[in-house]
Amino acid sequence: MSETSKRIVIVGASAAGLRCACRVKRLQPGWSVVVVEAREVFSYGACGMPYVLSGDIEELGVLRKTPYGTDRDAGYFASVKGVEVVAPWRAVAIDTESRTLTITNTGDERVLEWDELVLATGATPRTLPGQPVHERVRAFHVWDDVKPLKIGLMRGEIGEVAVVGAGLVGCEVAEAFSSLWGADVTLIEAAPTPLPEILDPELGRVVAKHLESRDVKVLTGCPVERFEPDDEGVTVHAGGNEIRVDVAVVAVGVRPKVDLARTAGVSLGPTGAIRVDEKLGTSVPHIWAAGDCAEVHHVVTGGPAYTPLGSLANRQGRIVGTLIAGGEGSFGPIAGAAAVKVFDLNVASVGCTEYRLGADGQGVRSVWISAEDRAHYWPESKLVLLGMVYDPASRRVLGVQGVGEGGEVAKRIDVAAQLILRHATIEDFIELEHAYAPPYAPALDPLTVLACAAQNELDGIEAESPLTDLSRATVLDVRIDEERKERPVEAGTVVSIEIGELRDRADEIPGGPLIVVCAHGTRSAEAVRYLASRGIQARYLGGGMSWRVRAK
């Protein structure tokens, strides 16, 4: 990589911008690399902010430090990385002809010349229509958003909170307010269940129940109509409810910051983010985009997507840096892997939800299993509930979702991500190799079991949704006595025959259509196969009774 020295200007000193800057400087130490940043404080782990609020992390400053305790400020980037960060200066205009960037700081103005310009302008919180600008109605997006809330909590001035939006940030913030501070939290979500972007309702319901078990009040299917803030607090009107709280935190997602790009004539994509090619180049030569301001390509839908995630921003920054420095690379399609901790529940997902794909009119299907995350005899094994979305025609897996108190759910989703990125089928999932030992996994990994359930479904052994209303159904319960007593099934009619006695007591099996239930969905699937061989129409309850109790 020996090229004539270049001047690189980067707008935005978050993950994408700084990663890019450091990468260029590494590969081309002689080049000038300037990062323009509008805020005083930058390069901090914004994803850690909910845990500063909760107190899991003691101090906001920790998020800004290197692992060895040095502040990542302009001095750090200059001395360690050789990168100049100009902050707080605001980038206000790009001239694509003269290749300059105009930046301002309280009246001062400078013009930076660039050979390559990188837009890493990030995102800004979405607001609800008519949302008032008021200190009682707050966002939770940047460094400055944390302190007033934490101080309010510490002083006891914030005791009741409404969190609007049960997405990744909303769930984390709800936990933060509630867990260590004991604030009364109402989590308000317009969709039918929490985390609608990454979980279908079958798993979202488990999250709702878990939040409620931790005394978070969950209002779903509940769009916010308006806020009425005053000096003492705010009243949130949502779905017919009036929720009076000390403060409302609005966490309804983010939108890309694209004003600078747009006025420079840089094209936006259908998602509203900056359109980039696989080299992360924009529609204007020598202008690149990376991170939360840029659009990505989704491997499942095959179309554009907007997925503002820190992990992607880091990768994009590194790739743009490599490319600018003259190296090779490209940013391929993403699968949208995401994870969130909700109290003791680990939640993760990759690919698309059935809800999202269904809305596109695609004839996709879902299947669910519950399984032990380790060998079932391992004392610390825990149940996970997994869902798989697949295309019955191509047998391609389109999404995998998981929740569980153990389960190393996020890592299992990482495994699924590698497969989905490579257009894996149900059969590829069945064949996945895993490192087996009783403390880590069963001999058949839950992901394999999940794929087997999908394969079974295509062979005619079909699952009912874990949310199915059984109140009028005829249920065949194939569990043993003890299990039935522990978690009784309530249904219109219940006939109980243990799986081992099914063949001998075949004359007691009621006529179909039946819904067969067991603990995890394994025995009941087996029973459905047997019933089919006898011509009895039946489906089994996906995920079994173990999760139904928690999800009801």
Next chain:
Amino acid sequence: MSETSKRIVIVGASAAGLRCACRVKRLQPGWSVVVVEAREVFSYGACGMPYVLSGDIEELGVLRKTPYGTDRDAGYFASVKGVEVVAPWRAVAIDTESRTLTITNTGDERVLEWDELVLATGATPRTLPGQPVHERVRAFHVWDDVKPLKIGLMRGEIGEVAVVGAGLVGCEVAEAFSSLWGADVTLIEAAPTPLPEILDPELGRVVAKHLESRDVKVLTGCPVERFEPDDEGVTVHAGGNEIRVDVAVVAVGVRPKVDLARTAGVSLGPTGAIRVDEKLGTSVPHIWAAGDCAEVHHVVTGGPAYTPLGSLANRQGRIVGTLIAGGEGSFGPIAGAAAVKVFDLNVASVGCTEYRLGADGQGVRSVWISAEDRAHYWPESKLVLLGMVYDPASRRVLGVQGVGEGGEVAKRIDVAAQLILRHATIEDFIELEHAYAPPYAPALDPLTVLACAAQNELDGIEAESPLTDLSRATVLDVRIDEERKERPVEAGTVVSIEIGELRDRADEIPGGPLIVVCAHGTRSAEAVRYLASRGIQARYLGGGMSWRVRAK
């Protein structure tokens, strides 16, 4: 799948055999499926036996039960699965002409007719040359091996133990004897470090140190010459040592049970296991093999391998069952993913070690990093040490190894397995997508960081082995004061300049060749790049000082 009814006979009622039997019966309920098993007790989770010995699992019987508490005995398989298990009957002869199997039981003899025969005969423990048959020199392989040892421990008759072989089972058994029972354990291994099949010495040393920190005496590079058992105990002569113990457990691996196959004219492969094609068919039509008696194909070496693992046996059994029943499937190459818990250390590996490939004369290279397993500011984050073996010419990743007290090491190896199975390069690893959230991972996953280190190495930023002798080296320490005090580096000459001051204090940098050290290997790699730009020859210490202390 509608074929004429067939008679299926399977030899061996372990994972592969039973999984196959149940699969056939599921797909072809009308067919006759008979499993012949020589032992009284079968279908138990043999991988859980060390934890029965330790007491983590209270009772041996638990390993044999379904998750809902039913014994997996002949009655269970008959009533729930429709599979007939004939046990204890020994398969003694196959007639490939008449398609019959002769089985015996204390004088009785039966002849079973088959249309398809599956060999799932499993494996038997290897023994050392001249190893005496004596109750003081024991194997740890089957159900019956556990009880005498556990009774000996409970009665206090076993207080001192030698475990011969520090492989997966050897390490687990050493922990079992030591952890709950406080037995004095000496672990004896002929290779230079524990777990030589899955870890190179750089990581193996960490395991040795961890075992020693838990009071297990580790003798490596120490082949056993002979055992001298008597009524009171046994003296193990190994590498010049005489170790007197109450009992010696020999865990030096297993070999496939192939006598029945061989006498029937079924071909064996170069590993000594039954040779099979990708449909798991043997050299004799209508005879199949699955599980620990069968050879597999290794994706990294491209050649045959013998990897007796329960997870593979389960998958093979399912596939043979599907194929016999008329379905589609094949068993592709394996990557050899394996995991083992050694006290609090999680150990896992996939692909090949450098040692193994190096012995084949391939010019492979290794790189190591240590990294936090979660966001570095997450309170519960823990360090993992990862190693990558790669081919510098093709940039293909040939193996990944990991150890750590947290790290979800086994699951990260699962992610690596999916990539290695698909011939991934270093760059594919850098680009891997993961579900990021501070409680689960850093924004750049340790696997990505590891691959970046490999890429850096190909750019000339080279790591020294974590085991490098520094006693005569000139070391440049770029850590901050606090870190240096906590973990001082001992070397011939040490010059300390914090990474942030390197540019300003460039005149203090000694002439090369240097070894640069920091905590994890990140800053030191950065420093090496800077030094290179100034023409100073340097390498950095792979994995940094954090792991060196633990591995020394």
